[in-house]
Amino acid sequence: MMELKRRFLVDHKLECDTLRRRSNKMKDTNRQIQKQSPEEHPKSMNIEDADENEQADAYEVENEEDLPLLKSVHDDRASSRTLLNFVLMSILFSANHGCSVACLSLATARLGTLGAWQSVLLFVVYTASAVLGATYVVKQLGARNAMITGMVMYCMYVLSFIATTSWSGFDKASATLGAIVGGMGGGIKWTSQGAYFCQGSEEYAEQRKISNTDSTSFFASIFASIYLLEEAAIKFMPTILIAEEGMSWKSIYGVYSTIAVLATIGMCAVRDYPVTGESSTCTDNSLLYKVTAAWQLLRKDPKMKYMIGLNSVFGFAGAFLNSYVNGEVIRIALHDEKSQYVGALSSVVAIVAGVMSLVFGSVAQRVGKGPILVLGAVVFFFVAFPFLLQPNLESWGMKSLIPIYALHGIGRATFEGTLKATFADYFPYEKEGAFANITLQNGFSSTIGYMLTFLLTCSKASAYCVEYKDGSLHDVLSFELFVCISALVAIWSYWKASALFQIETARGNRGVEMRAGSFDFDNELYL
Numbered sequence: 001m002m003e004l005k006r007r008f009l010v011d012h013k014l015e016c017d018t019l020r021r022r023s024n025k026m027k028d029t030n031r032q033i034q035k036q037s038p039e040e041h042p043k044s045m046n047i048e049d050a051d052e053n054e055q056a057d058a059y060e061v062e063n064e065e066d067l068p069l070l071k072s073v074h075d076d077r078a079s080s081r082t083l084l085n086f087v088l089m090s091i092l093f094s095a096n097h098g099c100s101v102a103c104l105s106l107a108t109a110r111l112g113t114l115g116a117w118q119s120v121l122l123f124v125v126y127t128a129s130a131v132l133g134a135t136y137v138v139k140q141l142g143a144r145n146a147m148i149t150g151m152v153m154y155c156m157y158v159l160s161f162i163a164t165t166s167w168s169g170f171d172k173a174s175a176t177l178g179a180i181v182g183g184m185g186g187g188i189k190w191t192s193q194g195a196y197f198c199q200g201s202e203e204y205a206e207q208r209k210i211s212n213t214d215s216t217s218f219f220a221s222i223f224a225s226i227y228l229l230e231e232a233a234i235k236f237m238p239t240i241l242i243a244e245e246g247m248s249w250k251s252i253y254g255v256y257s258t259i260a261v262l263a264t265i266g267m268c269a270v271r272d273y274p275v276t277g278e279s280s281t282c283t284d285n286s287l288l289y290k291v292t293a294a295w296q297l298l299r300k301d302p303k304m305k306y307m308i309g310l311n312s313v314f315g316f317a318g319a320f321l322n323s324y325v326n327g328e329v330i331r332i333a334l335h336d337e338k339s340q341y342v343g344a345l346s347s348v349v350a351i352v353a354g355v356m357s358l359v360f361g362s363v364a365q366r367v368g369k370g371p372i373l374v375l376g377a378v379v380f381f382f383v384a385f386p387f388l389l390q391p392n393l394e395s396w397g398m399k400s401l402i403p404i405y406a407l408h409g410i411g412r413a414t415f416e417g418t419l420k421a422t423f424a425d426y427f428p429y430e431k432e433g434a435f436a437n438i439t440l441q442n443g444f445s446s447t448i449g450y451m452l453t454f455l456l457t458c459s460k461a462s463a464y465c466v467e468y469k470d471g472s473l474h475d476v477l478s479f480e481l482f483v484c485i486s487a488l489v490a491i492w493s494y495w496k497a498s499a500l501f502q503i504e505t506a507r508g509n510r511g512v513e514m515r516a517g518s519f520d521f522d523n524e525l526y527l
Contacts, residue, residue, distance in 0.1 A: 079207035086200045086219060087226070089147075089270045093193060094227040095263035096151045098234040099158050099256040100182065105235065105322050105346045110249060110339055111164065111175070113454070113470055116323060118175040120450045122157070125183025127443030131295050134187040134439065135432040138195050142275040144267070146192035151264040153185020158260050161253040187439050194435025197223065198424050199273045212428070214365055216421040221361020224417030225354045228409075232350030234259070238343040295440075297433040303426055303500045304437055309493030310373060311441035313486045314415045317380040319449025320483050321349075321408055324476060325401075327453075328468055329387075333396035341398075345405050352409025357417040369422050370498055374491055376414025379407045381487035384480040391463035391476070426501055445486075452479050 104122070107115030138146040160178020164171045197219060205215035237255070241247040298304045326342050334341050360372050383404060390396070420438065427434035456475040458465035464477035 079204055082204045085271045090223045090226040092263045092266045094230040096154055096260045098231040099260040100154045101231055102235045103158055103161050114175055118179045121179040122183045123443050123447040125180050126186045127440055129184050129187025130436040130440035134191040135436045137188050138192045138432045143192045143196035144270055144272040146188055148267050150185040150189025153181050155260045157182025158257050165250045190439050191432055191436045195431045198431040213425055216424045217361050217364040220417040220421035221357050224357035228350045228354035232347040235343045236347035297430050303497045306493045306497035308441045309490035310419055312445035313377055313380045313490040315442045315445030316449045316483045316486050317383045319446050320384055323450055323453040329393055332393040348405040349409040352406045353412040356410050356413035360413055360418050369418050372414050372418045373494055376411045377487045377490040379411040381484050383408050384483035388480050
């Protein structure tokens with residue numbers, strides 16, 4: 001009955017609006033005629049005493065008790081449009097990014113040392129873009145258009161793998177150019193995605209009359225699940241295409257490039273939120289601030305420096321998995337010289353992360369985001385710790401490697417969903433700068449992680465001194481300890497940031513004192 005009443009009210013409301021528009025048009029026409037010739041047309045168009053406009057108003061006055069229901073109908077429709085638009089954005093964004101991430105996971109395995117250094121350069125530029133201009137691009141172009149810009153650049157990164165594979169004489173030049181353009185695109189793309197995420201979740205919260213915290217949890221779980229499940233499918237693709245179709249790697253990169261380009265074109269159909277040019281009245285809107293918003297936020301808001309730990313452990317663990325485990329452990333343990341199993345195992349990460357993102361989105365609304373973020377740091381610890389206990393790579397197999405990738409998938413779910421929702425909650429006054437800091441912190445730690453893969457060398461082969469594919473010897477013990485220690489630091493630093501946020505919430509000042517530098521953390525900390 002309630003649904004029937006809702007439909008009746010919506011239809012009747014539309015009729016009332018039509019009557020009102022018709023009545024207003026008649027009045028305007030009559031007024032114009034009387035002005036032109038008041039003597040010849042004293043009553044050129046008569047409007048009945050009980051005109052249609054008044055009838056429409058009368059209905060609404062007599063049925064005031066139905067107005068909240070009518071408003072809820074319109075809010076439901078608006079929120080559904082907002083949600084569907086966000087889902088479309090997530091699908092297209094994820095398709096484009098999934099192709100680039102798939103290439104990144106294959107870089108070391110397929111290109112060897114060149115691929116590893118290409119990944120280092122990619123993350124160096126990616127990190128620098130967050131500090132030097134990504135926020136300015138987003139503030140000037142708007143979140144949607146900045147996303148398209150970043151996606152175009154990511155297409156260039158994927159295309160560089162075709163060039164590197166096809167022309168041996170230009171392999172270094174194409175790999176370098178692809179890394180530079182792709183790194184710039186990554187910084188812009190993720191910063192703009194964060195801003196778009198905030199705009200959509202805030203609009204949805206207002207339409208559904210729910211808290212921003214619940215809305216960010218919901219949107220984060222949706223985005224992360226779509227993003228990660230698409231990534232799983234894209235990463236698993238080479239395993240099928242090589243085994244069943246005998247497709248070459250050059251052709252696989254061509255498929256990736258096609259998907260990335262089509263997703264970029266499709267993004268033009270996504271809603272473009274208006275560019276406000278300002279984040280809030282609490283922030284500086286000068287050109288210098290817009291260019292360096294990430295650095296300014298890191299410098300002024302003490303919460304941000306304590307969030308570095310969680311971003312860093314994800315970067316270190318990801319570099320460890322992509323460079324060492326994908327590049328060397330799989331080759332030795334599974335005797336996989338063609339990297340056939342890299343895509344299949346990497347897809348385990350994305351599948352587990354996609355499923356757990358939905359779970360964490362629901363759990364966060366009950367227990368909060370904090371326990372989930374701590375869990376993420378713990379599972380990243382256990383991505384590297386088993387290799388400390390069992391350094392003999394010959395003893396590893398598919399059954400023992402799958403749990404490692406699954407653990408990393410759980411950790412990724414906390415990063416792609418819960419952590420980004422937490423950034424939206426902690427730094428609502430500077431959305432672009434907040435998500436640029438994710439790029440900055442994660443990018444910097446990933447750069448260090450990929451560099452450690454080759455900088456930590458040793459002189460004599462042993463259980464913890466592993467011979468890589470190119471014959472060089474590398475100290476993996478230090479790398480593993482680095483990941484484990486960063487996970488413990490991440491838990492401590494998040495506790496500090498959470499405590500600061502609790503103080504802000506209790507005071508109701510949303511961090512104004514902290515951004516002004518007048519807050520004494522040591523004297524005010526409480527749980």
